[in-house]
Amino acid sequence: MSEVRVVLLGPPGAGKGTQAKSLVASLGVPHISSGDLLREAVTGLTELGLEARSYMDVGDLVPDELVLGMIEKRIGGTDCAPGFLLDGFPRTQAQAAALGDMLNARGGPLEHVVALAVNRTEVVERLAGRRSCPDCGRLYHVRFEAPQNEGRCDGCGTELVVRDDDREETVRQRVAVYENRTAPLIEFYRQEGILHEVNGSGSPADVRGRILEAVGGQA
Ligand code: AP5
Secondary structure, eight states: OOOEEEEEEOSTTSSHHHHHHHHHHHHTSOEEEHHHHHHHHHHTTOHHHHHHHHHHHTTOOOOHHHHHHHHHHHHTSGGGTTEEEEESOOOSHHHHHHHHHHHHHHTOOOOEEEEEEOOHHHHHHHHHTEEEOTTTOOEEETTTBOOSSTTBOTTTOOBOBOOGGGSHHHHHHHHHHIIIIITHHHHHHHHHTOEEEEEOOSOHHHHHHHHHHHHTOOO
16 A cells, blocks of 8 residues: 555544554554543643643543644654554544645545444443553453463563543543544544444454455555
């Protein structure tokens, strides 16, 4: 594939991060996760992080004006010349419109939007068992993707952590916010003719195969 501009959409826990990490090598473009960028800002105690934290802690969306500058800067990076795989952005109609404007200005439109469909029960179960490596970012699940040594990253041995917003009441709020503010983008991108609805259940390898088939990539 030459240039590839793809968005992964889906509810919290749908597997966007898991799939993006495994797809970057096949697609040859960087993975850009708005959630990861915001968490880095929070950890780094930057002005953006300090403002974003209060929204993230309760499962609400960080205001568009904060997120847009961050994404515009990131997709302007030289590593994004061949494209990108966006995970968690856009999440509102205003973000989708702004992304369209950014890409028009850069001369290459969005090519594919993959909407991962996973039911609410499965999403809650996935988030309740998620663990992640604070050092290398690798994702695990206590049942579905357990590390070889309990609580330790297989790659770098660092102690795994539970994300702050994976508490039950915050997850409920994140799912509600997704349904109200982000799910309408599915219809928006269907109208644009670039939507692929992909079943996000089954093994990560099966889901990956379905995504690659949808976007015309090589395994
Ligand atoms: P963000 O980090 O984007 O979180 P999210 O969209 O809620 O998605 P998650 O990261 O929770 O889930 P995922 O779909 O990536 O699933 P994963 O692969 O980890 O956003 C966090 C917060 O930041 C937001 O609430 C908001 O406040 C803010 N924010 C971010 N972007 C924003 C924006 N654009 N605008 C405004 N605010 C923004 O998988 C989950 C678990 O399931 C893992 O344990 C994994 O091992 C397991 N798993 C994955 N696939 C499978 C499978 N096929 N079978 C079984 N288990 C699986």
